[in-house]
Amino acid sequence: MLDLKNYIEANKDRFINELIELLKIPSVSADPAFQQDVLNTADSVKDKLEKAGCDFVEICETPGYPIVYGEKIIDKKLPTVLVYGHYDVQPADPLDLWDSPAFEPIIKKTELHPEGAIFARGACDDKGQMYMHVKAMEYMTTTGNLPCNVKFMIEGEEEVGSESLGWFVKNHHEKLANDIILISDTGMIANDIPSITTGLRGLSYVEVEITGPNRDLHSGLYGGAVANPINILSKMIASLHDENNHITIPGFYDKVEELSRAERDEMAKAPFSLDSYKKALDISAVYGEEGYTTNERNSIRPTLDVNGIWGGYTGEGAKTVIASKAYAKISMRLVPNQEWHEITELFTKHFESIAPEAVTVKVTPHHGGQGYVTPINTIGYKAASKAYQTTFGKTPIPQRSGGSIPIVSLFEDELKSKTILMGFGLDSDAIHSPNEHFGIFNYLKGIETIPYFYKYFTELFE
Ligand code: BES
């Protein structure tokens, strides 16, 4: 593929501008106010897939947001790569913390992105990374370098739990039949330290509600004599970790896969600087489960975190009040073998059991999903590794991520195929945060690396 670098060089401004256009549409799946924008984004993705050389593209309606499906089948005897990505994005809030508006993309240089990065919600997660595949497809079809069959499945509900996609996959086994699933929706260690994501954590997400008295009360007249739901909720949450930052829910760790010393030693070889980690976050110390390193804590160990907590008076000034109710949203990141429904149940039972008689507890499960680990002795992994080797000049490091893409384990159960996670983002790209961005280097390197994956995968496939 001698022409690949030239093709990218000749077209890179257009590639960047097309991504910028896509990023201008605020496809926030969580907020119904953006419904029309989410739908418009699906239409735009359909149009781009057609232009990139798919023979057949359709918008598949679902009970929720549509799935954009596209394909180019060149020979049934050749392998089929199924590309998955998402066109929806996280809400941009809090808006005032953005240095420039979230849906008005701009290019700025940063320390880690000296060639510039595109700043916008979805730049890295996942429009930028998804669009690398569309542009790699364009290259392969227009230059006669497509070595196998391709299917695209781009959804609009990843950031809210992929419920419609689960339904779609269960009902379209034949349409989605493939030999390997390829996803760019994760990260890598650094621009000069390529890595391939070999694991994702599972997730159980719940909301809790504590109710005390039947109405908000004067905190002087009643304070001290009735349970304050916010005090109680804080106590209950605090008790979910012990002094070693171990989670106290009975049975929580029962099925956790324990890695051998040898596997942990292997993991520890990945380059990592605790100093830079702390500096990047402006913290003077890390914090977490006793007995595990930072990289272990955020990948092979399960967690429990409060994502939001509210109740009572939070407006200007002071109001003396004991609220009737207090709430929190809690996520548990899970590791292989922990079953998310079971963990949700263990949490619910335990949380109800630790509440004093003076309050009532309601636990509402949200979404969840299983973790995923991919073996590195498959032709899919080997093809990906060789692709990075070709374009970065370095063998990529296999590394488990702490994030979740719950649909990946469902792909394996339903479609019986493995997923390769070729992510090109950096942890510092601020996904889900204000000032999300994606390096121009990363974007173009992704477009360059993907066609090699197709080439090597087809060669290794017999
Ligand atoms: N792309 C992310 C997941 C991710 C990011 C995995 C970086 C590994 C490295 C995805 O869009 C995401 O945000 N997933 C959610 C879960 C989902 C059910 C809302 C997450 O991990 O919080």
Ligand code: MN
């Ligand atoms: Mn994503």
Ligand code: MN
């Ligand atoms: Mn995300």
